[in-house]
């Protein structure tokens with residue numbers, strides 16, 4: 001809160017806000033742009049973090065269970081390529097194909113295969129990373145996301161399994177390596193090549209989609225046009241955007257995205273890190289800006305979202321007293337595998353001053369958010385309950 005803003009001014013601001021919606025002070029951030037992202041990034045919707053754009057939690061408040069494409073976070077290692085679908089093709093190749101050749105699929109061909117549509121969350125493995133530092137006092141490297149590196153969308157596309165079968169995948173294939181068409185990624189002057197990450201064949205033929213539609217529209221350029229992978233329940237890096245080729249192999253494959261990044265390093269892990277990360281975690285977020293100002297003695301409708309990569313959401317509990325007592329929130333969507341579940345809870349704060357809202361999700365497999373997440377140096381898979389700061393006036 002601005003120190004120049006007096007209680008009287010605040011109350012006037014609050015009085016102007018629509019009934020029963022927790023009033024939020026408007027953000028004063030300037031117009032934003034991120035190098036390499038093509039879609040508009042209004043400051044009330046996105047926070048720019050380098051080449052990435054994080055969705056503001058409060059920008060989800062008036063949306064449905066799916067994240068609209070124009071509010072969906074963008075995680076780009078380099079920049080969004082502009083690809084004409086008429087020039088695009090997918091090359092499937094490698095020793096894991098019978099005959100060891102290569103097979104090409106054009107955009108029209110891919111669209112003519114049987115299609116599947118499913119809701120899936122795409123969530124960066126580093127979503128929530130900043131809380132290792134702000135809540136747990138621990139050092140981590142990487143983009144300091146809060147909780148907005150996640151989105152849920154309805155994806156339509158061809159099954160990767162069907163494409164692999166048509167390409168002649170051999171029964172001895174064990175791994176596939178999809179690769180993006182965006183510019184190669186360079187770290188500390190070292191060119192790591194194009195973004196690519198292996199997928200075990202068992203996952204590749206299970207539920208992976210070569211998606212060409214997002215929420216009923218062609219994929220937007222920033223989200224992978226013309227075709228991206230959607231790897232349900234896995235960390236976002238698996239869902240390679242702008243896919244151009246897939247190498248099929250009879251031996252395990254690797255890339256910097258599963259050796260150097262996207263493993264857990266630190267005390268308690270071997271020097272080469274944990275095994276490569278696959279599944280995401282269980283989380284919740286509050287649809288308010290950090291430090292939102294709420295009026296005392298008035299009933300507010302607190303809203304948020306919950307999701308789990310393991311099972312449908314079972315319940316969300318909210319604490320307004322730092323975790324001493326918890327109340328069950330009402331779930332607004334029928335919990336389902338793959339998407340996010342909106343929740344709501346009425347709250348009439350009485351005591352003024354700074355405070356926090358804590359939301360804790362538990363899924364039907366019994367996974368729940370812990371008080372702390374075990375540290376890893378790159379700050380992946382933060383799943384602990386987040387203390388969402390608010391001020392009651």
Ligand code: MTE
Nearest residue numbers: 073074075076077124180195223236240241
């Ligand atoms: N694919 C390519 N080719 N290049 C990328 O930079 N980023 C990955 C993944 N696929 C990336 C990519 C990461 S880390 C995430 S979290 C998701 O895309 C983000 O998808 P989105 O930008 O559509 O939200």
